[in-house]
Amino acid sequence: MIYLQLLVSFMKIGLFSFGGGYAMIPLIQKEIESHGWLSASEFVDIIAIAEMTPGPIAVNSATFVGYRAAGILGGLVATTGVAIPSLVLILIVSKFFFKFQHYPANKMMFYGIRPVIVGLIFTAAVFVAQTAFFKQEAGYSNILSNPLSVIDIKSIFIFGLSLIGLVKFKINPILIIILSGILGLILKIL
Amino acid sequence: MKSQLKLLIEIFITFFKIGSFTFGGGYAMIPLIEKEVVENKKWVTPEEVVDVFAVAQSMPGAIAINSSTFIGYKISGKKGAIVATLGVILPSFLIITLIAIFFSKFQNAPAVEAVFSGIRPAIVGLISFAAVKVSKTSIVDRTGLILALLSIFLVVIFDVQPIFIILGSAAIGLAIYHLSPKSTSKILSNGGNKN
Numbered sequence: 001m002i003y004l005q006l007l008v009s010f011m012k013i014g015l016f017s018f019g020g021g022y023a024m025i026p027l028i029q030k031e032i033e034s035h036g037w038l039s040a041s042e043f044v045d046i047i048a049i050a051e052m053t054p055g056p057i058a059v060n061s062a063t064f065v066g067y068r069a070a071g072i073l074g075g076l077v078a079t080t081g082v083a084i085p086s087l088v089l090i091l092i093v094s095k096f097f098f099k100f101q102h103y104p105a106n107k108m109m110f111y112g113i114r115p116v117i118v119g120l121i122f123t124a125a126v127f128v129a130q131t132a133f134f135k136q137e138a139g140y141s142n143i144l145s146n147p148l149s150v151i152d153i154k155s156i157f158i159f160g161l162s163l164i165g166l167v168k169f170k171i172n173p174i175l176i177i178i179l180s181g182i183l184g185l186i187l188k189i190l
Numbered sequence: 191m192k193s194q195l196k197l198l199i200e201i202f203i204t205f206f207k208i209g210s211f212t213f214g215g216g217y218a219m220i221p222l223i224e225k226e227v228v229e230n231k232k233w234v235t236p237e238e239v240v241d242v243f244a245v246a247q248s249m250p251g252a253i254a255i256n257s258s259t260f261i262g263y264k265i266s267g268k269k270g271a272i273v274a275t276l277g278v279i280l281p282s283f284l285i286i287t288l289i290a291i292f293f294s295k296f297q298n299a300p301a302v303e304a305v306f307s308g309i310r311p312a313i314v315g316l317i318s319f320a321a322v323k324v325s326k327t328s329i330v331d332r333t334g335l336i337l338a339l340l341s342i343f344l345v346v347i348f349d350v351q352p353i354f355i356i357l358g359s360a361a362i363g364l365a366i367y368h369l370s371p372k373s374t375s376k377i378l379s380n381g382g383n384k385n
Contacts, residue, residue, distance in 0.1 A: 014250065014252070015250050015251070018249075018250050018353050049289060052213075053282065053286060053289065054212050054282065054285065055281055055282025055285070055286075056216065056252040056282060057252070058251070059283065060282050063286040063287060072287060075287055075290070076283070082251075082252070083255050085250060085251055086252060086256050086259060089249055089256075090245075090246075090251075090256050090259040091259065091268060093245060094259075094260050094271070097241075097245060098264065104378060105364065105367050108366060108367035109367075110241050110360075112359040113359045113360050113363065114237070114241070115329045115334035115337040115341070115359070116337050116355050116359040117356075118240070118324050118329060119337070119340070119341030120243075120352050121321040122317075122342050124214075124217035124317050125318040128310060129311075129314045132311045132313070133311065154307070155310065156311070158308055159315050160315075162314075163319065166315060166316065166319045167319065173316050174211045177211050177213065177309055177312060181306070181308050184305050184307045184308015187308065189304075
């Protein structure tokens with residue numbers, strides 16, 4: 001019964017991956033291989049597609065694998081499977097969280113955690129910047145001797161514009177994403 | 191009863207919007223949550239968003255799903271949690287299903303690559319701006335600044351898993367609570383006590 005297999009596999013993936021979507025990729029790969037749901041090259045495609053489409057990488061890849069393995073219903077089952085562990089665990093945790101929110105010990109714990117989350121958000125920006133600002137095919141070897149061959153000027157330009165739009169004009173992030181996509185297309189045509 | 195239904199629909203639409211425009215993993219959601227959930231709807235405070243992501247990152251599963259479930263629960267209990275989760279998942283499910291059916295070589299289309307080459311740098315701007323915004327309520331003293339810089343250093347240079355960094359920082363907070371009642375009361379009467 002393929003639907004049950006998909007459900008169980010993706011519940012396992014949802015339950016045992018710590019650290020978000022990218023941490024799930026090796027687990028997804030293992031499940032796909034052991035069931036023979038996709039070929040290796042199809043799996044590489046999934047990661048590319050999951051990155052280029054909106055939404056959680058976990059959901060994107062679950063939907064895609066499920067669809068390839070067993071059609072639309074397969075996609076639905078796999079997506080449900082990957083979400084169920086989160087839903088159940090977070091429901092249990094949030095009940096306690098809001099109950100103990102105002103305890104001094106709990107407040108002190110979050111006094112320590114909050115700055116670190118700011119750091120983690122910054123690192124997320126750093127990791128996206130690595131793929132956004134540097135030409136992948138050029139490599140990093142001549143970054144000092146000839147920086148323009150490695151750094152993507154267009155990207156820096158769009159990055160600057162997005163900051164100006166956010167800070168100075170307080171443009172909604174959704175509009176920024178739409179405009180920057182259009183700008184990327186225009187710069188390509190020019 | 192009718193007003194709760196209205197609230198649930200509002201939650202669904204808000205998270206559907208967030209799911210439709212989150213490119214690049216869980217933390218890329220923060221700018222959108224800041225705007226839609228904190229600023230526009232005022233459903234949660236800026237501090238709570240940070241706490242939610244701390245818990246979301248420390249639990250198994252996708253950060254985007256975990257944080258949506260959590261915020262949905264805060265807004266309207268179990269039903270709110272389920273509706274927010276459905277909202278954030280549905281756009282992905284629909285888009286991926288369409289791509290899987292119709293464009294098997296979607297990621298190789300030049301137009302898609304061009305649009306994405308514009309979106310990626312803007313995401314860097316969005317996420318860093320969100321980090322600066324969040325830092326204003328989350329980093330309240332020098333200890334906080336040191337912890338933030340240390341965490342960036344450990345993740346970027348030494349590739350340390352975020353879960354260990356969160357557990358470590360929680361331990362530091364608790365250690366201050368147990369070892370130094372004086373600094374604890376100072377922290378709790380200042381920034382640590384914002385909610």
